[in-house]
Amino acid sequence: MQNQITSRILATALACLVTGSSFAQGIVLPGAGPINRSMGGASTAAPIDAAGALLWNPGSITGLGGSQMMFGAEFLYTRTTLDSSLPADAFGPGVPGGPVSGSSDSHSGVPVLPTIALVYSNPDSDFAYGLGVFTIGGFGVNYAASGTNPLLTAQPPNGFGIGNAYSRLNLLQIAPTVAVQLVDGLSIGFAPTVTMGDLALAPALFAAPDNADGGLPTYSDAQNGRWRYALGFQVGVYLETMSGWNFGLSFKSKQWFEEFEFQSAGETGAPRTLTANPEYPMIISLGTSFTGFEGWVSAVDVRYIDYANASVFGDDAAFQADGSVPGLGWDSTVGVALGLQREFQNGVSLRAGYDFGQSPISNDKTGFNVLSSALWNHAVTTGATLPVNHALSMSLAYVHVFEASSSGAIQTPAGPVPGSSVEITQVSDTLSMGFDVKF
Secondary structure, three states, rough: HHEEEEEEEEHHHHHHOOOOOOOEEEEOOOOOOHHHHHHOOOOOOOOOOHHHHHHHHHHHHHHHOOOOEEEEEEEEEEEEEEEEOOOOOOOOOOOOOOOOOEEEOOOOOOOEEEEEEEEOOOOOEEEEEEEEEEEEEEEEEEEEOOOOHOOOOOOOOOOOOOOOOEEEEEEEEEEEEEEEEOOEEEEEEEEEEHHHHHEEEEEOOOOEEEOOOOOEEEOOOOOOOOOOEEEEEEEEEEEEEEOEEEEEEEEOOOOOOOOOEEEOOOOOOOOEEEEOOEEEEHHHHHHHEEOOOOOOEEEEEEEEHHHHHHOOEEEEEEEOOOOOOOOOOOEEEEEEEEEEEOOOOOOEEEEEEEEOOOOOOOHHHHHHHOOOOOOOEEEEEEEEEEEEOOOEEEEEEEEEEEEEEEEEEEEEEEEEEOEEEEEEEEEEEEEEEEEEEEE
């Protein structure tokens, strides 16, 4: 009986350890480079810099009005907090002997996200060419073991959780791009995309637990892997009108990854190979902008991110017969980006933006997504560009994501634990900077 109770406690805690997003609308970063970020990422119909145009609409690079290159870096500071609680006797008489609860902060650090963007446009040609290298998303959470937070206490029989927990995903995309102006004001563009992904999970709930020592089954870590590659494509249409209204539409395919493979070990130290097959979701963007007032650009983007049909992210978040949990149970989301730019005669530009994004995690899935802190709903952005000379300019941007939270019950193979709770809270700030060269 005690063994069954202990096994159930272990499964409960491990049900919460999947991934940890520290970026934006799910794992998707809403912009690239300081100019695009300060516009809230709204650039599907507002090509004011190479990075934003290459990221969200390859057809719009013909609207940049010339050749340019941008180098940028983004510093992301995210604060994520995990709270959990269990009532007395949650797993049977005396287990636990009284209510237990605690709060833990993730020690995620400050990752640096690079951006490189190049567009070459010959005024005597209808074609434009580009190359983008972007950080397009990821996650990263690092929780220390706790003596009070139930989900981060020691593994049974000495606690109710799994101790310290760690997750990391870095996604870097390369997008060689070509666009052509079909008629005055109408362009289309295409870009094959190559995405590189670095993934680590400890423990790895997507794989069945190991019971090589004949005691309690435990989940292995998935940290010893290499960068994996994915292929996909994006296509976009951009329309400029004489009235100052511009329109854009783009389609980003899924990024189909090769299988992630991890050299892990079982309970006795014997070699164990774990595999996972996540996909980066399909994204559809629709945008409009208005440039009818001299020196002003206003832009709106609406974005649909199809998590529900992306492997792992959209797969069912439920225990299987072998003890594994194959997916996160994320829903597809819709986001809105607003941006406004004022450019002065001396070349100085000021910008402000706003982002709204739905969380892909419903409350009933919170217990399966303790480390998937894709919770933000509202963000504000601001930034400026300062000319250094006729060709070189420096840009800065600041992004604040307001605090958001999600809460639900702790999950077990038998269902949610009555009287239990788990809550994730997240807030983040970003500083982005870069240099643009026009030639």
